[in-house]
Amino acid sequence: MSGSKCARLSGARVQQLLDSVDSVLFDCDGVIWRGDQAIPGAAQVINLLKEKGKRVFFVTNNSSKTRKMYAEKMSVLGFDVNEEEVFGTAYCSAVYLKTVCKLEGKVYLMGSDAMRQELEAVGIQQTGVGPDHISGKQTDWANVPLDPEVKAVLVGFDAHFSYMKLNRAFQYLTQQDCLFVGTNRDTRLPLEGGKAVPGTGCLLLAVETAAQRQAQTVGKPNHFMFDCVASKFGVDPDRCLMVGDRLDTDILLGSNCGLKTLLTLTGVSTVAEAEAHQQSGCAERQGMVPDFYVESIADLLPALQG
Template sequence: MCEEVNSEIAKDILNSVDNFLFDCDGVLWNASESIPGSLETIKGLKSLGKKIFYVTNNSTKTRSEYAQKCVNLGFPAIEEEIVCTSYISALYLHNMNFKGKIYVVGNSSIGAELDRFGLNHTGIGPDPPEANQEFFQIVSSLNLDPEINCVLVGYDKFISYPKIMKAASYARREGTLFLATNEDSHQHLNVPYVIPGTGAIVAAVKIPARKEPLLMGKPKINMFKCLQQAYNLDPSRCIMVGDTCLTDISMATNCGMKSLLVLTGVSSLSDVEEYKTSEDPVKHTYVPTYYTSKLGQLGKLLGFSIPK
């Protein structure tokens, strides 16, 4: 396990893989700048007839919006190739023939994907307490909708105490479905401060609710299962390419896919060594099949024209 990609391994990947699943930030680009060699590798794989999917835990964009971001950065992408947690959450509810009303701690993109499937929801947008409202007044003014039978938590820049109370109260109800897009702890931006990720919002709800949500995104298998069902994918003919062992690589392992770690993002080889020698079997799922310095190195080994 965890072999560095060389020309022989690159050839084997090309012969044994039909479907390439790419994490985006840290693999294809950093923030809004393409990582050199990534674009040429994607285009090269497409020219050989390989299926490409852009797989992200991001819940702040619809599939259409994310496809446009890819195009703006030069990557060839259409909506059907985008697998984001706003869409997967809506698709999951649609596939289970969900009937009811959803309380969403989230954003307008989650709402738009739910709307596309005709799913009834509420909660998106600001819900702040009044400026001088005391704690007991916030609690006493809380009105719960008896029709809510599902809670969906994603990224919400308007997160507030009333929203946390409502979501936790609904989630705590017997028979209520509790979903979360992902539990990423923070956003990986090159800034001198910590930007909490969706995981911080999910924790604020699940801890008082005393209930664990069903996760839609990586590292759980729901994201791949929905993709597999839509395109009849054989996991043994798929590879997940990512920069984060705890999400990208773990999902690949859990789904029976090969995995390739690129060292242009979150995880390092020292992390991998720690996971390999750990006595915790869960950490063994974090160990990739292969690794390479950057995606463009794979492209170079495959004979694509990669700029220096």
């Protein structure tokens, strides 16, 4: 397909794009749902893509749910999906530690119970889930008891993040052979009504600052997330489309992996932001310019129903 980037996808171009791909990767929040409500028409789009023989996968940086939990949510919302098609950072982090790091030992986990479940599903034991209250004084904190079997620190979204957890992660990471992995660097979690709360990236940066070490992240825009899908299902990047609502994660992942990219405007990023990246003259920012954009993925429906 020819033409300049950041073009509105409409008319005959929709069918041309769909004909050029065999697989489609969708981000979740802001793309196929918002909160607990499906984006109007999203379930029809997903189900029709599958009916027409396209392979559909879901890639999310949210580490608060297991693959099974995501599949159950999608089924309730009307999507035809199974958990094998879902790739969240809770699952991908476990796979990364198991297959790439070949971890032998436990993980100190700053994260959710869903992350614990995904780690244990691949045979990795963890410690750290839940509150860790502070007591004593600074000398006690510096000598906090550590589990000698811990060989990695994994940081995801942790609603129980605390000074003692930060301190404990720091103490583990003073051991140079201790691996350091983060789920993602998203600094904000957008909510309905223009509200937001701090994201995992804030917690990860705190740990990195204390430990004076940088974590390896597995979530978007890191190519490992796509590698998880591609290695399991044989996805050809030349015939794959990434659909997302964030330029700095979804679209950049697509650019990093050589995928076609489609921005939907039902979530975080705007066309104005994409155009600013395009006009910046900065090579790094060009990776955040989508090939196409739509108001909503429901814009694909006419071509799929025709």
